[in-house]
Amino acid sequence: MRAVIFERYGERPEVRDVPDPHPSDHGVIVRVEATGLCRSDWHGWQGHDPDITLPHVPGHELAGVVEAVGLRVSAWRPGDRVTVPFVCACGTCASCATGDHQICERQTQPGFTHWGSFAQYVALDHAEVNLVAVPQDMSFTTAASLGCRFATAFRAVVQQGGVTAGEWVAVHGCGGVGLSAVMIAAASGARVVAVDVSPQALALARKFGAAECVDATGTKDTAAAIRDLTGGGAHVSLDALGSPATCAASVNSLRRRGRHIQVGLLPSPDGTTPVPMARAIALELELLGSHGMAAHTYPPMLELVRAGVLRPDLLLTSTITLDAVPDALAAMGTAPGAGVTVIEPWS
Incomplete structure (x- = not known):
């Protein structure tokens, strides 16, 4: 698959072919249809996140189609339209038991703890507790914006604030x-x-x-x-x-x-x-x-989006290809920009 990858912090990433991922027993592989370019990706590229191991593929704000499922996954199947919070919970720790998946003690984060979504495919762990179904009438670019920025803001304003x-x-x-x-x-x-x-x-x-x-x-x-x-x-x-x-x-x-x-x-x-x-x-x-938002708390937000009360689609200001990501990522250090930029890896 094609992916954006960097081998040293702060050095210009490259777009090149890398091995396809494979699902864990409890995970899935998602064909990435859209993924957001977020300032957190810039922080990771700069070396501000201790979970990153080089070489690395960033990207954590995504939506797409399930391509393959692990042996222990029963709730999802290839062809399902999905998105995911940027904090993926284990589903079994003490925090998860109380519903606080966003602060899971064994959390994984695509684009940080493992290779992320600036690629044509991405592996996601513990699919049963982390995947969120994307409605048929919602575009992948809109859904991609929910996993980090919009959901993070929703929890910060409504649930925490x-x-x-x-x-x-x-x-x-x-x-x-x-x-x-x-x-x-x-x-x-x-x-x-x-x-x-x-x-x-x-x-x-x-x-x-x-x-x-x-x-x-x-x-x-x-x-x-x-x-x-x-x-x-x-x-x-x-x-x-x-x-x-x-x-x-x-x-x-x-x-x-x-x-x-x-x-x-x-x-x-x-x-x-x-x-x-x-x-x-x-x-x-x-x-x-305020740290992300658990997948099981998405329904009230999705209902407000469905009703047109919230319009995350209006936040989209540009769409780019994988080849444009290195320059766009570097530009975030001096000009964070306005609105949301979405990458379409297959374009």
Whole structure:
């Protein structure tokens, strides 16, 4: 099969033929019809993820058709249209037993713990607990966006953030996750303040429901700007980008007893990130992490997509081929871009 592969961190990936994968007893092989280009893939390529072993094929946000099934798989068969969360659960650990598959103690992640979906085929483990059926009327490009960015934003806003109608929600960083969060929070009846350095990203945020926008390039103190716009601070604030600056701004933008949700990864040389804990203590803030979304919790989100309340298809801003991935991946380091880019490996 053709795949995007890199042999050293930070060096330009190549597109070349590699061996086809084979299913484990409890797994499947999926023919990848669409896969998203996500900032997490850039982090992995840069060496920020300890689970990656070189050489490596990235890609974790996918949809496609089951090509082959393992001996112990009975719920799925070749030809089924599927997607999958980027966190694949084992289904048997203590966390899985309580339904918290997104923090499985033995989780696997395509594109991180093993070769991923920037390829024509990808292996997925524990298919019985991880695969999600893609409705016949949903395109593969739309379904591919659900597994990481959109589902991650849905859990962060709805399940972790507990956003309710009338609340102010600040979203720091309007890439794929951030724009998804804007759309989901607005659909929940919240008033959204979007923050980004890109005029294009802010324009998309307004299109998807943001009531206010803050240009972080021309604003010295984005947290203060949010507090002014919201009359005291956001009820919920998400760092959807992942940097020390956006994390601190998110916490500092909250009102009393507000909720900060950390979604974006926070790589740092020493593994630490400064957080304004004095404010968290004084205002009794909640600081929460959000890590993907379990496959069994997809139905409410899929129903909102089916009903047209949520439109992840509108987040798609470009479609590229495998051959274009090396340049697109490299560009994410300096220009994260706006919206969602989807790769179609067979085109």
